[in-house]
Amino acid sequence: MTITTDKFNTEKAPKPVGLYPHARKVGNLLFLSGVGPRQAGTTKIPGVDLDEHGKIASYDIEAQCRSVFDNVRTILEASGASWMDLVDVTVFLTNMDDDFAIYNKVYAEYFADNQPCRTTVEINKLPTPIAIELKCIAALSE
Structure with a gap:
């Protein structure tokens, strides 16, 4: 059996920081690569202030x-998918103690109508100066 896959990239989202697509469709599943809060077409991160060495001086987790x-x-x-197609979300936070309550509140706003499975983990750091990243899976109708 041959499984066909399609890769997707868009200029409307932040450029990947490595050699990978924004998303890849396999069968009726769409896998999103890790997605952070950077703005498309720039290195700006909403709510993040960096010091002269490029390290995080302060950040606003709600904005991220x-x-x-x-x-x-x-x-x-x-x-070719929609928000309602999401079935699984893995969330990576760099500061669970300070950020979880705010993240959980904002998450509830965005996911009120679609409640995919969710896992939230704290990690030491992410490859860019961000405090949150999502890994998502969507199920598509055929």
């Missing part, structure tokens, strides 16, 4: 959450 959720929606739509 809203931006990352919007980026996920953009990638889904560019791949």
